[in-house]
Amino acid sequence: MKRFALLTAALGLAQVAQLGNAQAATITIATVNNPDMVTMQKLTPEFNKKYPDITVKWVTLPENELRQKVTLDVASGAGSFDVATVGAYEVPIWAKNGWLDPLTPMFSKNAAIASSYKVNDILPGVRNALTVGGNLYAVPFYAESSMTYYNKDLFKKAGLTMPANPTWTQIQGFAAKIHDPSGGVYGICLRGLPGWGENMALFSTMVNTFGGRWYDPSWQAQLNSPAWKSAMNFYVDTLKKYGPPGATSNGFTENLTLMSQGKCGMWVDATVAAGLLSDPASSKIVNSVGFANAPVGPGTPRGSNWYWSWNLAIPKSTKQEDAAFKFITWATSQEYIALVAKTKGTWASVPPGTRTSTYSNPSYKKAAGAFSSLVLSSINKADVTKATKDPVPYTGIQYVAIPEFQALGTQVGQYLAGALSGQTTVDQALTQAQAAAQKVAKDGKYQK
Incomplete structure (x- = not known):
C-alpha cells in the first residue's frame, strides 16, 4: 500500500491508471485448426511466462470458415481479431487494400525484438511474398510446397x-x-x-x-x-x-x-x-x-x-497493436521453433519452411533428414x-x-x-x- 501511495504521489492517479492499462492487454487470435496451430494454442502458457500481462483468447476454425470470418472482419474494420492467420494469397491483396498494419515500422521501434527475431533469417522467397512496397506485412508461421x-x-x-x-x-x-x-x-x-x-x-x-x-x-x-x-x-x-x-x-x-x-x-x-x-x-x-x-x-x-505459407498478421482495426506484435514475433521466432521441438520431443515436428537457421540446425537435419532437403x-x-x-x-x-x-x-x-x-x-x-x-x-x- 505504501508503495502504491508513493507511486500515486509521484505520478498522479491518472498516470498510474494509464500505466496499468499500458501493461495489461487482451488479444484475440483467429487461426486455422491445423495441427501446428493447435500446438501454438497449447503453448500459450509459455507466451504468458514471457508476457504475463497479455491475455490471449483464441478463435480456432476450419480453413474455409476461418477465411470467411477473417476476411469479413478485416475488410469491414470490425476489430474482432487482433491477430489473424492469413495465407500467402491474401497478404499482398490485403496490404494494398490498407487492411493490415505494416510490421517493418514496428521492428524499427522495437530494437530488442528486432535483434532477437532476425527478420533476415526468414527464407528470402517467403519474406518477399509477404513484402509490399518495402514493408513486411506478415510473418510466416510455416511455409510449404x-x-x-x-x-x-x-x-x-x-x-x-x-x-x-x-x-x-x-x-x-x-x-x-x-x-x-x-x-x-x-x-x-x-x-x-x-x-x-x-x-x-x-x-x-x-x-x-x-x-x-x-x-x-x-x-x-x-x-x-x-x-x-x-x-x-x-x-x-x-x-x-x-x-x-x-x-x-x-x-x-x-x-x-x-x-x-x-x-x-x-x-x-x-x-x-x-x-x-x-x-x-x-x-x-x-x-x-x-x-x-x-x-x-x-x-x-x-x-x-x-507454394503457400500461413502467416500471422495484425489487422488495421486492432486496438492492441503492441501486444499483437509481441505475440506474432514470439510465435514465429527461432525461440518458438526450439520450444516446439522440446515440447514434441523431436525437431521433425517443428513448423517448417520459414527460417534458414532451421535447415542449417544439426538437430533438425538429424531428425528430418528423410525429407528436409526435399521440402526446402x-x-x-x-x-x-x-x-x-x-x-x-x-x-x-x-x-x-x-x-x-x-x-x-x-x-x-x-x-x-x-x-x-x-x-x-x-x-x-x-x-x-x-x-x-x-x-x-x-x-x-x-x-x-
Whole structure:
C-alpha cells in the first residue's frame, strides 16, 4: 500500500491508471485448426511466462470458415481479431487494400525484438511474398510446397518402387495395385473437400501440369480447354476408383488422419505434413512413410507443386497493436521453433519452411533428414510467376492472385466436387466453371 501511495504521489492517479492499462492487454487470435496451430494454442502458457500481462483468447476454425470470418472482419474494420492467420494469397491483396498494419515500422521501434527475431533469417522467397512496397506485412508461421507421400510397407508388399519424380500416370497405376478397401487400405487420398484452398489447391497444380491455365493473356477464361477436361477426368476417375469413400468431405486434416493411420497408400499434399507423419505421437507410419516430389502430368513440369505459407498478421482495426506484435514475433521466432521441438520431443515436428537457421540446425537435419532437403527444394523451386505451360496475365500457382479468386476458386471447387460425387458430369462441371471464370473477368473489368 505504501508503495502504491508513493507511486500515486509521484505520478498522479491518472498516470498510474494509464500505466496499468499500458501493461495489461487482451488479444484475440483467429487461426486455422491445423495441427501446428493447435500446438501454438497449447503453448500459450509459455507466451504468458514471457508476457504475463497479455491475455490471449483464441478463435480456432476450419480453413474455409476461418477465411470467411477473417476476411469479413478485416475488410469491414470490425476489430474482432487482433491477430489473424492469413495465407500467402491474401497478404499482398490485403496490404494494398490498407487492411493490415505494416510490421517493418514496428521492428524499427522495437530494437530488442528486432535483434532477437532476425527478420533476415526468414527464407528470402517467403519474406518477399509477404513484402509490399518495402514493408513486411506478415510473418510466416510455416511455409510449404506440395509433395508425394507413400507407404513404403505397402509398396514393398506390392513389389512397387516409387521414383523420385513420379508422373500422375505412374501414381494412378500404383494406386490401382495398392487399393484394397476390404482390407481398409485405399490406393490414394487426395483433397476432395470444396474450397479454393482445399480441393482446388491440389487440382490447380494438376491442371497446370496437364498444360492448362485459368486465363489467357487477354483474360479469356480457359476452363473449357482440353487440358482442363483431361485433368478433371483424371482426378475424378482416380479418386472414384482408388480413393476412400466420401472423398468430397476430406480436406487436408481428414487425409492427414487417414494417411497417418495407414489407410492410404499414397497422398499428394502439403510438405508441412512431412513432420506430422514423422511424429510418433500422432502417426502410426513413422517408420514406413516415404517421400517423393509432387507428380507431373503430360503437359509440363511447371506448376506441379504449389507454394503457400500461413502467416500471422495484425489487422488495421486492432486496438492492441503492441501486444499483437509481441505475440506474432514470439510465435514465429527461432525461440518458438526450439520450444516446439522440446515440447514434441523431436525437431521433425517443428513448423517448417520459414527460417534458414532451421535447415542449417544439426538437430533438425538429424531428425528430418528423410525429407528436409526435399521440402526446402520444393519451396525454393515453386515459382508463382512461371506456373503454366502457356502465358498468363496473373501470378500464382494454385490460385489466381486477384481479389475475386477467393469466391471463384471455391465456386469451381464446388463444381469439381459435384463431378466427383456424381451429381454432375465432368463436362457439365467444366461448362459451369468456364461461365463463372468468364463472368469474373468481365465484371472485374480485367478484359479490355
